[in-house]
Amino acid sequence: MYKKTEDIIIVGAGLTGLAFCSLLKDTKIKLSLLDTLPKKIYKSFENERHIVLSNSSKSILESIGLWKEINKYCSKVKNIHISKKNIFGSSVVKSADENLESLGYQVPVKILMNILYSNIENENNINIIHGAQVMSVDKGKEINVNYKLESIEKNLASRSLVFSSGSKDKILNNIFSEIIQKDYKQNAIVCELLSNKYNSDTAYERFTNNGVLGVIPRKENIWTLIYSTNEKESEIIENLENNELKKYFQNLMGKKCGKISEINNVKIYPLKMRYYKNFTNKNICLLGDAAHTLHPIAAQSFNLSLRDCAYLTKMIKKNEKEEINNFSRIFDCYHKERIGELERLVKFTDFLASFIHGGGFLKNSLISASLLFMDINKSLRINIIRYLLGINFSQALISNLKKQ
Template sequence: MSKIKTANSDITIVGGGLVGLSAALALQGSGQTIKVIEASSLHHPESGGLNARSIALSYSSIQIFRGLGVWQSIRNQAAAIRDIHVSSQGHWGVTRLSASELELDAMGYVIESRLLAASLLEKVEASEHIELLTGARFESIETGDEARIGYQIEGQRYQQLSSLAIIADGANSSARKQLGVEHNSVDYGQAAIITNLEFSKPVEAMAYERFTEQGPLAVLPLGGKRYACVWTRNIEDAEALVQLDDGEFIEELQRCFGFRMGYIEAIGQRFSFDLQRVQARRLISGHCLLIGNAANALHPVAGQGFNLALRDIATLYDLLGGQNMSDLDDETKLSLLAEYETNRKAEQNRVIRLGDGLVSLFSNQLPVLNHIRAGSLAALDLVPPLKTQVALAGMGMTFGGNALLRGHL
């Protein structure tokens, strides 16, 4: 094999998924050189229509994307969530969270993941500060005075030296393992079934979160009659459900969701995957920082994983305060990273507790919990300040003042 080629950049990002690309766009602001090392080609021929995968963006994420100039190019392809209807199957408690009560246009938006990814990619490719390497497989990492990353493209080995390495290579992060950062993992014993639906009587801009004894069900507007559905069930049930034909599956789903939007008239392909929570014990190691699924892979019940990562990026952006990472002396760099960790661990733990609390409260079949479930939803609806707090937390608005969140770059 030929000699290892070495290069320098201010920041290297391992992993060019939604989080890695968003981080690159945010941190280029101060003119830093950023290299993104991504194993895939990033040009997946993902289908749209009823087979599209989608993601719910919270209010805070929209503000951050506005700051990055991304929102302007995806706005017309995103569907607004103006109201959220939360209910528990077979029980009387219902709560409605509404954007108008908070004097907002929308509580969040839903967009097909491929459209968001395409927009991020276009911006990254147009940037003179970011070099995106696709087909580049991360191999090794060391952190001393700087981060030293080894990767390979078509058999040729390279080494990248930088003042900061951002690790965004997903839940099974091999960079996290090599850094020796331990993680906690929780196997929920559940799987999420993802699909899209068309309803005969859609309610515009309404999202539904329905808790059932078998697991939570989220139905999110994609515009017109089209809705995205995330249905969490135990692994055995999920395996059986995805084997059903369209008619049988619709019947099961309709039994669970009810007829609040009429009949399910059409359905896309069903995908199921097992749910695990992975939480890295540390967010930093030397000159390396873990972010996105590499730091926290969450249960999708609250749709928070990507939204949380964007707030992490916004915090890092603020802490850097327009400085170039390479211009900082080592002590300042390390104390900035330590401040980042302290700041973000607190919110990450809060979001994880909220998600786990919902999973155990709403997925447990103990009869006494039925009353608590129903009671907690009704109480939420009767106590507006409490409801507002839940709505604000879901939208990422309990996150403090931040330049990117205010739409500035």
């Protein structure tokens, strides 16, 4: 016998699953959140990966009262200096151009997870099951989710199901088709960099002949370096000793962020674009990296997911008030509402990732001209800022959140 309890089962308690549940806290909607990972993960601060949150994310997190706490750990990115190695022309995109406090907020992923987790840990309507590996799903009006907990097979039933299980969960393949994928044959090399330049609020984005190097200030004299490049250069970098690595990146970067004194925590991530055109199927919905994984060049994936979560939870809450319990209808409306923004953002990041990567005289000349044009054209800079902030996509959402 299946135990019928839940309104929504959520598979995956990464950033997306936690944010989705946080946005449904203080409702009567019954949620079960399952993840293979143990509880201790949410209390540990190892693995110092950072991400940049946009102003749309800030507004959403403010609307649920979490921003004040998150902001304590953020470093602000007020300006982005954009240039290409060995070519003439550069441009600075400034938060002041849009009268904003900052263009983005860099925060350690583990801190963000911890704050989101603590926010829902003891809620009556949210049942968190740790160490639960979802094995299969039986579709239907009532969905049955089969999972393994400490080698024992168990199941749960619900009226709807959300997969926020990241980009590697194979169960999705049986439920969703029409996946659009592109292997960029690039890797992102991410590390922590220490230099002799302190408390900068300018990030640097530099196009090299093979890739894009971003250096984003954290606190004090520490920076996040993220270099997305082709597989050949990434293999060369992977085999360098630490001292050679410092020299290599210093040469690519110049002296913009000062003299590099240390490089730590080098991690390599393969880069792919991957998304489902139909990210809802009746009463089942995909969210976060499960629905779409984008090239990190514009630091947008989780910011987009958070806007998705805000839209979907708003629709769920509205239907709850009107006592409409049809999740297939809610998910269908959600798909119609969000497919446009997803496709625009896919095009934007794919253009940046494909066009700007690589060299050649024609490409370099075009980029040089674009940088010069950008530097003298404020409205173009403002449009770029609006893309980075998520404003060009979700103006209505942001104004609504501000009115609340």
